[in-house]
Amino acid sequence: xxxxxxxxxxxxxxxxxxxxxxxxxxxxxxxxxxxxxxxxxxxxxxxxxxxxxxxxxxxxxxxxxxxxxxxxxxxxxxxxxxxxxxxxxxxxxxxxxxxxxxxxxxxxxxxxxxxxxxxxxxxxxxxxxxxxxxxxxxxxxxxxxxxxxxxxxxxxxxxxxxxxxxxxxxxxxxxxxxxxxxxxxxxxxxxxxxxxxxxxxxxxxxxxxxxxxxxxxxxxxxxxxxxxxxxxxxxxxxxxxxxxxxxxxxxxxxxxxxxxxxxxxxxxxxxxxxxxxxxxxxxxxxxxxxxxxxxxxxxxxxxxxxxxxxxxxxxxxxxxx
Numbered sequence: 138x139x140x141x142x143x144x145x146x147x148x149x150x151x152x153x154x155x156x157x158x159x160x161x162x163x164x165x166x167x168x169x170x171x172x173x174x175x176x177x178x179x180x181x182x183x184x185x186x187x188x189x190x191x192x193x194x195x196x197x198x199x200x201x202x203x204x205x206x207x208x209x210x211x212x213x214x215x216x217x218x219x220x221x222x223x224x225x226x227x228x229x230x231x232x233x234x235x236x237x238x239x240x241x242x243x244x245x246x247x248x249x250x251x252x253x254x255x256x257x258x259x260x261x262x263x264x265x266x267x268x269x270x271x272x273x274x275x276x277x278x279x280x281x282x283x284x285x286x287x288x289x290x291x292x293x294x295x296x297x298x299x300x301x302x303x304x305x306x307x308x309x310x311x312x313x314x315x316x317x318x319x320x321x322x323x324x325x326x327x328x329x330x331x332x333x334x335x336x337x338x339x340x341x342x343x344x345x346x347x348x349x350x351x352x353x354x355x356x357x358x359x360x361x362x363x364x365x366x367x368x369x370x371x372x373x374x375x376x377x378x379x380x381x382x383x384x385x386x387x388x389x390x391x392x393x394x395x396x397x398x399x400x401x402x403x404x405x406x407x408x409x410x411x412x413x414x415x416x417x418x419x420x421x422x423x424x425x426x427x428x429x430x431x432x433x434x435x436x437x438x439x440x441x442x443x444x445x446x447x448x449x450x451x452x453x454x455x456x457x458x
Contacts, residue, residue, distance in 0.1 A: 355418025
């Protein structure tokens, strides 16, 4: 089977590596996004898929738009049996979707039709799901609406953050892709239409969600911390100082003799800083990162800033009495 691979981030790179390690496919080449400026210096950086492609010595293309005439001519010359698309980041034209013998096959980070969209892994954590999974599917003209080939379920640990789950999902995606292509080539792969009445969406995460709203329920805040850990980190302020919350532990709050405010520090101990939320679940902050500093224990931060119970985390313009 002659395969053209399209993908960009580390999630996609894991699938490309799985295809290479299997030794079962003729990888005709790789298509990835153009290099993008990143970091403080905003220097051009290659995608993770590009790095894997170069290391493997594969032909590589980086068109700004795969639908442009120049790349479409190249695509006709490649003449793949199948196109594999994993977190590529561009709309695929019909000529690529339906031109190859086996069409286009996608690896998606959810159990479709749940979480159609760009951020299925993040939304599974934000919503506090106990499990998620990988879907391989035949692509069509919709966004994540194609017929399902295979699905594999993966449990989400209660304290698992995005980075950990992302890496495990990426590995599972590569494994399932190899099985999928083998069975598609052999003519034994199933083709199961999605039930769109069960579909939910997973749009791109907006940066506003990084900012902690301490009036929200504790579990909701905790899930947000998990999604943004370890980078970029969920954001809050204390005494006008920006602070990233890297890790926390939810715990039941025992009513105090006096009312407490969301964001109020309830206790400081070796374990961390216990903070009130919008319900009966408080959060024990265990790892934090001040602006421009390294990640540190919350206890060390509390000692260095001489924090005391009664101080309140909040927005940048929050005035502490």
